[in-house]
Amino acid sequence: MTDGEKITIEYDDRTVRWFTLATVFWAVIAMLAGVYIAFQLNYWQLNLKLPWLTFGRLRPLHTNAAIFAFVGNMMFAGIYYSTQRLCKTRTASDLLSKIHFWGWQGIIVAAAITLPLGLTRGKEYAELIWPINLAVVAIWVVFAVNFFWTLVKRNEPSLYVAIWFYIATIVTVAMLYIVNHLSIPTSLTHSYPVFAGVQDALVQWWYGHNAVAFFLTTPILGIMYYFIPKAAGRPVYSYRLSVVHFWSLVFIYIWAGPHHLLNTALPHWLQALGMCFSLMLWAPSWGGMLNGLLTLRGAWHKLLEDPVLKFMAASVTFYGMATFEGPLLAIRGVNYLSHYSDWTIGHVHSGTLGWNGFMAAGMIYWLVPRLWGTKLYSTKLADYHFWIGFIGILLYVAAMWTSGIRQGLMLNAVNEDGLGLKYAQFVETLTGVWPLLLFRSIGGTFYLIGFLLLVYNVVMTIRAGSPATSRQEVVSWNAPEPKARPKLMEFIEGDPFAATIGIIFSASIWMLGGHVVEWIGLGLTIFFSVIAVRRFKKDTQFWVDWYDRLSENWMPFTVLALIAVAIGGAIQIIPTVTVNRAHNIEDRIQKLYSPLELAGRDIYVSEGCYNCHSQMIRTIMPDVMRYGDYSRLGESIFDHPFQWGSKRTGPDLAREGGQRSNTWHYNHLINPQMQENSIMPPYPWLEEQKTDLKALPKKIGVLSKLGVPYPAMTKHEIQQHAIEQGMEIAESMKGDGVLVDHESKMVALIAYLQKLGQSEEPGDNPAEAAAAELTAQLEAAREAKAQITLSQQP
């Protein structure tokens, strides 16, 4: 095939159809799960005393289904459709497309089975167990190969901005996913993350925040930049603005993760970084929103009759609202009130229901008639969908905003003398927001009903048509020979690149260097700046070419995008991982979990308790008044994974240990409603199921490898210690008439809850001190067991 030759392209729309149908199917599942768990918060009886239907296990199913199944499939449908058209070529490999599709659905099914079974890593949006994680990575690689191979085969020299957003998505999600899922398995279904405590918290929210950025935002922005012009029949308002939007978003977003950890034990410099970059995000986000909306200039009248544009315009508006609210919530003072409250839930849902959900609906209504070669079955039904869904979102977010602010104010309210809390019982605040939680559930139901109208509309449209194939005549274009194309070295040796690196390097010396060195750095910065300006004046075209070639050459573009996002992560994570370690702790260091307490912790994670209970007393007065002294960084330094949480539907548990008796915990877990108005589900199966004590030696071995300073113990010792401690706890409850198996999960969980918040002075060798403390504790348990045995002898 030679350049300029006319060829006919037959697009692979079969893959797009499959992903579109999968989007519709999984959207319903995700929304059903969401509505169900929302009602559970009003009517705890809906937990049905079944382990796999509790809020703690279903909430991860809901979030994973919404993010990876619903938006994931939608994203793939949009990317496969638009990339082929923008590159004027068929997707590189039908086989890879098939592997991608079926592999992704297999992953979703595996997640839908394992999460209700309580198989989880205990990190939000990163709950899937390690074998599924490996499958995700493999399938993502298949997708990436297929995508980049398509770019290589393209017949269009320029890469439209939507493709840039897709590239950023592919490389960044890969990086985020791999780093946050680094784990060491202890069995086929269980693993411990390599990071612990504050390190794990930082990595988790670097991932969690950017999962929103690069899974729920950048690909959808790419879809926006493709489908809105298509639907409106006019080009994007400003291509220049889209360029600025892309680069600023990619550079800034990656830094903002720590705003999820404001006022916590996270080092202050990271909190400052997270807040500053979050505020900076206002500009690119609103630039993108305005660009999307202004694309409709001159076509506003179409909104009245075209449901596609209606959904897309509303979607972009919700994007603007959510991205205004996000930085607002990232201000430390606002976060003081909003964090751990429903306000965050409202924020997230204005993004997922409004931005993602409505863009998905608009795209589906646009795609389905074209993919099946017919007209949309009913525009009127689509209109109903829009208005019912719109009212649903408004009800949802308004209820959550009100609930969050009300609960936040109630939790922080103090008596007139300022010495005590006005609402001392956490449950009082929960009762205060009960009607708002119900409004949220109703709003969610409205949204689901609207989406079911889409399902009906799609089914009827498909029945009226048949799968269609789209062909297009294009002018062939072969990428120039490598000699003529810019190589990586050419970029590195080029003046723009060299001057930029020189400026960054010397400015770093200037800022970070000592007395003399900083002056050298300043001199070098001026030198490289002068060089850059002179070269720019002398050879402007070279600079222009440099960028133009970049926009046509996916390889260096991808490398640059990866560097852009990797810098943000590295500057935050590397100092945290190297500095914030146990041997540097001065203040307090966590006492090690005994084998039984560790087993109890795994049960806590498995039941998803972290979905409602935090373990982080913030550095704010109301938190300290309610829960005790603020949490120190060292107090969770050995926690794999960290359990700081992100939402308090129940009270914080950071200092729960020792506050109540074992019997109280037993009674509470069997019947949480012993506390009036509690909405916590009961956990009767914990009494019936046995703790897997045999797994403990492997688990402790893995934790030791990860740096938890466990003293040397044999397998037998580990299991024996667990049994002895279990007997001690079971024995302690006998006097209250509670007879429970000492090997039951109930006893292990109680052991863990009683350990929460226990720490000690680190001394000169914190790790040694922690190990010695555990050895003493185990000895004490052995003695207690001996006394129990003695007292039982006739």
Added chain:
Amino acid sequence: MFHRIDYEQWTSLVPFAAFFVTFGVFVYFVVRAVRLSRKEAEYMAQLPLQEKPEFKDSDQ
């Protein structure tokens, strides 16, 4: 909370360094985008609208 080690000195500067590096890159791309030629910007903006399918038929 931590031993006063050298790391702390430079980590406190990280937010500033990060801001200036990022802001510099941002300014560069703003300048570059503004200088994008009208012809090229228009061509790029039209890319999604270039698809004119010849015909569609049944896939089965």
